[in-house]
Amino acid sequence: MLQRVYDWIDERLDITPMWRDIADHEVPEHVNPAHHFSAFVYCFGGLTFFITVIQILSGMFLTMYYVPDIVNAYESVRYLQSEVAFGMIVRGMHHWGASLVIVMMFLHTLRVFFTGAYKKPRELNWVVGVLIFFTMLALGFTGYLLPWDMKAYFATVVGLEIAEAVPFVGELAATLLAGGEIIGAQTLTRFFAIHVFFLPGALLGLMAAHFIMIRRQGISGPL
Numbered sequence: 001m002l003q004r005v006y007d008w009i010d011e012r013l014d015i016t017p018m019w020r021d022i023a024d025h026e027v028p029e030h031v032n033p034a035h036h037f038s039a040f041v042y043c044f045g046g047l048t049f050f051i052t053v054i055q056i057l058s059g060m061f062l063t064m065y066y067v068p069d070i071v072n073a074y075e076s077v078r079y080l081q082s083e084v085a086f087g088m089i090v091r092g093m094h095h096w097g098a099s100l101v102i103v104m105m106f107l108h109t110l111r112v113f114f115t116g117a118y119k120k121p122r123e124l125n126w127v128v129g130v131l132i133f134f135t136m137l138a139l140g141f142t143g144y145l146l147p148w149d150m151k152a153y154f155a156t157v158v159g160l161e162i163a164e165a166v167p168f169v170g171e172l173a174a175t176l177l178a179g180g181e182i183i184g185a186q187t188l189t190r191f192f193a194i195h196v197f198f199l200p201g202a203l204l205g206l207m208a209a210h211f212i213m214i215r216r217q218g219i220s221g222p223l
């Protein structure tokens, strides 16, 4: 039965070469931990991707309950955390995943750096990686404000003060980010929109570029 469905689709869309291209791709020995244990460092990129997927999925579920306005934000998070079935687990995954993904991404960056994988012809992918790095940090920064408790508020005060300290453009950047002179209603809706639409959109595009380049260039050779 399944075979017939597959054949029906394949006859029309020729999908076999698409998945064969991925499934038949050989993994070189020097990146396979089954051959050399130390090759586990080559898994860091894939693990970063895995946690990123968890972040996206858990974040989608969080938005079902989260209310991005200053009167209801804190209560909506409290409600989700203590009343909703599995709410504590989903929020916990997003909370801890946010830190773990940064650690994993950093380890991946160290692997790329210390194996010299950023060198020709992979310079462009390193640059895309740096953009991903800043996108991830910005996701952490904007997400931190959303629970709208004291910790969230004052962390954002500090973050915006750091932005403000940048010469020439600092003040403008801080005002644009906060949506005004103070951290208030405008800041919360702005950070919410940036956190759930702008940055994830950018991240998906950047990750697609990252993976297409890896596929075209292949993984860098052994040391």
Ligand code: HEM
Pocket: 041, 042, 043, 044, 045, 046, 048, 049, 050, 052, 105, 108, 109, 111, 112, 117, 118, 122, 125, 126, 127, 128, 129, 130, 132, 133, 207, 210, 214, 218, 219, 220, 221
């Ligand atoms: C969401 C964040 C990221 C994800 C999901 C990701 C994913 C991956 C994956 C799956 C690979 C294949 C090899 C491996 O797993 O080590 C890879 C390779 C690579 N990544 Fe990343 N990466 C991310 C961030 C970065 C960052 C921050 C940099 C550098 C600043 C970077 C630079 C590179 C380069 C240059 C390669 C090619 C390495 C080679 O051919 O040996 N990536 N990435």
